[in-house]
Every structure is written in C-alpha cells, then in structure tokens.
Amino acid sequence: RNISQRAKLYSHRVMGEGDALADEVTTTQNALSRALKLATQLPRGAADREETIRALESAQAVIRGNGPGGDLRRYVRAKRPSILTWVLGSAVDVVALRKDQTQRIRSEYHAFRSRSAWFMFLCAGALRAGLCHAAARSAIGDKVTLAPMFLVGVQLYMCWVLYFYVASALRESVLRMNGSAIRPWWIHHHYWAIATGMLLLSLPVDSPTFLRAIPVFLWWACLQGVVILVQNKFQSKRMYTRIALGSQSAMDVVAGEMSGGEDLLAVLYPLLFGLQGVQAWAGLLMIRQTFWAVLTLEGLLDWETKGSDLWGSRGFFFVGCLMLFMAVNNFLHTIDTIRNKRKRRIELRARSRSA
Numbered sequence: 001r002n003i004s005q006r007a008k009l010y011s012h013r014v015m016g017e018g019d020a021l022a023d024e025v026t027t028t029q030n031a032l033s034r035a036l037k038l039a040t041q042l043p044r045g046a047a048d049r050e051e052t053i054r055a056l057e058s059a060q061a062v063i064r065g066n067g068p069g070g071d072l073r074r075y076v077r078a079k080r081p082s083i084l085t086w087v088l089g090s091a092v093d094v095v096a097l098r099k100d101q102t103q104r105i106r107s108e109y110h111a112f113r114s115r116s117a118w119f120m121f122l123c124a125g126a127l128r129a130g131l132c133h134a135a136a137r138s139a140i141g142d143k144v145t146l147a148p149m150f151l152v153g154v155q156l157y158m159c160w161v162l163y164f165y166v167a168s169a170l171r172e173s174v175l176r177m178n179g180s181a182i183r184p185w186w187i188h189h190h191y192w193a194i195a196t197g198m199l200l201l202s203l204p205v206d207s208p209t210f211l212r213a214i215p216v217f218l219w220w221a222c223l224q225g226v227v228i229l230v231q232n233k234f235q236s237k238r239m240y241t242r243i244a245l246g247s248q249s250a251m252d253v254v255a256g257e258m259s260g261g262e263d264l265l266a267v268l269y270p271l272l273f274g275l276q277g278v279q280a281w282a283g284l285l286m287i288r289q290t291f292w293a294v295l296t297l298e299g300l301l302d303w304e305t306k307g308s309d310l311w312g313s314r315g316f317f318f319v320g321c322l323m324l325f326m327a328v329n330n331f332l333h334t335i336d337t338i339r340n341k342r343k344r345r346i347e348l349r350a351r352s353r354s355a
Contacts, residue, residue: 094177105171112168113168114233119160127157131211131215161193162198165193166190186333196322200315200319203316210312210315210316220282224275231268272330273331280331283320286323298310
C-alpha cells in the first residue's frame with residue numbers, strides 16, 4: 001500500500017510539473033521570439049545590437065535542445081498530427097520525457113530509413129529487371145516468361161510501399177511531437193504517397209497500361225532508394241557532428257527524401273532535383289498516355305467493353321496526377337528550404353563582419 005501511495009504521489013507530481021513546465025516553455029518561447037524580432041529591427045549601428053541578438057539566439061538554442069534538459073519543445077502541448085489520432089487514438093501520449101529516449105527515437109528513425117532505402121532500391125530494381133526480361137522473352141515467342149510471378153512480386157512490393165509510408169508518417173509525427181521542426185508538407189507527402197500506393201494496388205496487373213507504366217514507376221522507385229540512402233548517410237553524420245558541438249537538437253532530423261542540409265548542397269540537392277524531375281516526367285508521361293480514358297463515360301455508369309482497358313488507364317491517369325502533384329510540391333518546398341538557409345547564412349556573415 002505504501003508503494004501504491006508513493007506511485008500515486010509521483011504520478012500527480014509529474015503531471016503537475018509537466019503542465020507547469022509546458023506553460024513556462026511556451027511563455028519563454030513567445031517572449032524570446034518577440035524580443036528577437038524587436039532586436040533585429042534595431043539600426044545596425046545601435047549599441048549592443050549584435051550581443052543582444054546572439055544572447056537571444058543562444059537562449060532559443062537552449063529551448064531547442066542545447067541545454068542539459070534536452071529539447072524543451074516536447075513539453076509544449078503541440079497539435080497532434082492527424083495520423084497519430086487516426087491510428088493510435090487521442091488518448092495515447094507519444095512524448096518521451098527522457099533525453100536518451102528522444103535520441104533513440106531519432107536513431108531508430110535513421111536506421112529504419114536506411115533499411116527501407118536498401119530494400120526499395122534492390123526490390124524495385126529486381127522487379128523492373130524481371131519484367132523487362134519477361135517482356136523480351138515474350139517478344140521472341142518464348143512461352144515461359146515468369147511474368148505472372150513478377151507481377152505478384154509487384155503487388156507484394158506495393159503492399160510494402162504502403163507499410164513504408166504509413167510507418168514513415170507515424171515516425172515523423174512522433175518526432176514532431178517530441179520537438180522536431182519537420183515541416184508539415186513532408187508528413188503530408190507520405191499521405192499522398194499512401195493514396196498512390198492504394199490506387200496502384202487496385203489496378204488489374206494484366207492491364208496493358210499497367211504492364212507499360214509499372215516499369216517507369218519501378219525505375220523512379222530505384223532512384224528514390226538511392227537518394228534516401230545518400231541523404232540519410234550525410235544527414236546522420238551531419239546531425240551527430242552538430243549535436244556534439246551543441247549547435248542543434250537531436251530531434252531536428254530531416255523529414256522525407258526531399259529536403260537537405262546546407263552542407264549537403266553540392267551533392268544532395270542535385271540528386272533531389274533530379275529525382276523530382278524524374279517523378280514529374282513519369283507523372284506527365286502517364287497523364288499523356290492515359291488522359292483519353294477520362295474523356296469518356298464508358299465504364300462509369302455501366303460495364304466497360306471487354307478489352308477496352310479503361311480501368312487500368314483511368315487508374316494510371318490519376319497515379320500520374322498524384323506523382324506530378326507531389327513532384328511540384330517537393331520542388332517548391334526544397335527551393336524554400338534553400339532560400340531560408342541562404343538567407344540565414346547571409347545574416348550570419350553580415351553579423352560576423354559587423355562584430
């Protein structure tokens with residue numbers, strides 16, 4: 001009974017201190033933001049301007065994880081991402097209070113992305129090679145092409161793709177709840193990718209349009225796996241270095257395969273833009289080859305004519321639209337990331353010269 005009473009008191013104490021700490025962190029964050037905004041509006045020649053800005057930014061860095069208590073933003077009552085409510089419910093708390101737990105969450109996130117990227121690259125590449133080999137054998141009249149086995153493999157791969165994007169959205173939502181500054185689009189991107197995967201799973205694998213378009217999709221998936229591997233390797237190394245130097249929170253990880261860091265510009269950004277270009281090209285190709293299917297009402301109010309391939313063509317038209325939509329938004333958000341980092345770098349250089 002004494003142990004139970006101690007547990008009750010401990011629970012009440014943790015809840016009370018947690019609520020008080022959340023209010024204090026929120027108030028301090030808002031006060032620092034207002035003070036920093038006012039300080040940056042002072043004339044450049046004003047006395048103590050640079051020292052004040054540096055002190056305020058140092059205080060903000062402590063809030064973001066450079067202090068002994070780790071990232072304090074996780075105590076703030078942040079809005080829960082929708083996927084956490086849909087999957088786990090509104091009563092489940094995913095905020096880790098211990099600093100070592102938050103670092104393990106981030107490390108496991110990077111390990112998950114590395115494993116998934118290797119699987120994505122190898123599996124998509126093997127399936128594409130198998131389908132191309134089957135098409136070549138069919139073209140010379142060989143009856144044993146193994147095409148059905150590879151098409152079943154494509155469907156299993158699409159099931160895994162759904163798992164990957166659902167897991168990525170969940171993990172990044174947990175990171176965001178624990179203080180990570182992940183932009184909402186990188187999580188929303190996973191939702192659109194989930195919709196694309198579900199649409200592909202609903203299409204008939206024996207559709208001529210499916211057989212013609214799926215190798216393009218698998219080729220893009222191979223490139224995506226390579227970009228994730230490169231980005232994850234560089235980002236992990238960069239983050240561990242910055243954490244060791246005390247310049248960034250452990251939870252500020254990059255989200256999705258479409259954003260990068262300032263020091264990755266020379267290597268990663270060209271890969272990102274290349275991947276986005278291939279994604280847009282694949283989407284436009286699918287739209288151009290299948291737009292005719294959405295211009296007719298056949299198959300909407302009655303059964304489609306046998307052999308018309310309207311189902312497969314309409315499906316890939318919408319797949320192409322989704323891929324083009326994601327490519328454009330990924331490009332715009334990557335450009336915005338570059339612009340913000342460049343603006344920040346210019347401000348730091350100007351401040352160092354004036355100091």
